[in-house]
Amino acid sequence: MTYKGYTRLQLIRGATSSPWTTNFRHLLPFPKKWMKRFTVRDPVIKSVKPKDRIKYWNVVPGDQIRLLGDSSNRLHEVLSINKISNRVFVKGAVVSSGVQQKLVSNKNYHYSRCQLFLGNYELPKPGSTEPRLTPVFAKRLGTTSPFWNPFLRRFEWQRFATSTYPRLPDSVGEKLPIAWPQPARANIPDPSSYDALHDVVAKVTYQLPKIDPRPGARLPDVSEDAFLASVVNPHLRDSLDESAPVEPFLHKELSNPHSKAKKLRRFKEYKLHTKELLKQILVQEMKRSDNPKEARTIAMFRWRAQLKAEREEKKKMRWKHKAEVANLERKAARKVRKEQQQRRLLTELSLKEAPNQFIPKDV
Incomplete structure (x- = not known):
């Protein structure tokens, strides 16, 4: 309170x-x-x-x-x-x-x-x-x-x-x-074998890519997929040009997806998408009906319904986790295989002749 x-x-x-x-x-x-x-x-x-x-x-x-x-x-x-x-x-x-x-x-x-x-x-x-x-x-x-x-x-x-x-x-x-009391300084212990020394931390290990500094010079040709594949697979690094400026490929991973500029851009793209969708539905309804007022009413109803369906679909996609979806698909495939195996066993079932067996006349 x-x-x-x-x-x-x-x-x-x-x-x-x-x-x-x-x-x-x-x-x-x-x-x-x-x-x-x-x-x-x-x-x-x-x-x-x-x-x-x-x-x-x-x-x-x-x-x-x-x-x-x-x-x-x-x-x-x-x-x-x-x-x-x-x-x-x-x-x-x-x-x-x-x-x-x-x-x-x-x-x-x-x-x-x-x-x-x-x-x-x-x-x-x-x-x-x-x-x-x-x-x-x-x-x-x-x-x-x-x-x-x-x-x-x-x-x-x-x-x-x-x-x-x-x-x-x-x-x-x-x-x-x-005099005012001074706060006690923190006692920093000496580094042990588990701590990194200051010289090791301050050492510069980054090397600039070897590119032509002249203006208008062509940069080395390298694709983002090849660079990411070389990170995962060490045997592919020999075929990759080490002088290529691969640092720009990291801007997607290092940039903040929730920044104000990106939120504004996504909002503008969504507004443009809704306007284009309304225009398409309105053109379709104008072709079907001769009454413009009725066509506009039906178009607005369809437009709102489609936007609601898209929001619901996005919400469901957020609920789904990739690992959980893969687990559910694996369980579903296992269930299908189990049912097929049981049906095959029942189809190929054969009983040996033995006493006290009764075979219906209809069969």
Whole structure:
């Protein structure tokens, strides 16, 4: 079901692992009945009001964050985000249940609890001048004006931290840029004995045919049937001229039969065929009848009936498969041979003289 450009399937698949903003469909409202669960297997759908949803997300998959209220300052990697419920899914969250601790892959937190990790900086200890590595987080974020990138088809903007925790001594009034997470490059394994090397694939093996380049020169004489026969039968290749330009014969096999130009050509040929057929039937009916109106009516009836019969015949031809037709013909011929054999056996049947045999008098 679609509701103002939004579907229930998109609502169920609200969590995304893409860091880019390509549209604002998550800001659209949807009916409340989509969130109702009819069975236990139905997914649990959570949502916030459309006015409370975030338009431009600055916490995206691949970022490292910490959670407000977490005294351990443990870093979490963002796995995915749900723009419908403003929730951030983290990777490898640990949840303590009593004495045991278990790993939960779908643990999520609200967007407002997330602080971006800026890096480790050397800051002096409280009450001491000795520096130590301290993790620094973005306390307040700022962004540039978003703009649409028509080449990448997405919205882009730059994000920066206007306030940090703990505060950096040399960054008062400065904007610390925060880089977007870069996608991991695919690890391409080394080629094995089953893979083709790049040099083998890039090697040019095509050879141009040896023809006379002068304008108006005669091309070598070769037929399409001879070329196709040489492809199937290797012993015929000796009689074929190798310098003949046989590549044009492949245009029928390599060209798309469903292209727009070929469809238009077939349509024009069909229209021309229908006009010629109507003209022939009309001439025949004019010769048979003296009433032109009646002859035209009969001609139109015959014309429509013949066109319908042609369409039905084409439809039946499409239904038939060549292998299936050959199989049916083989079965029919076998059935005929079997009937002929049975008739021959009955005709040549002869009974030996034995007791308890009765021959009718009529015979």
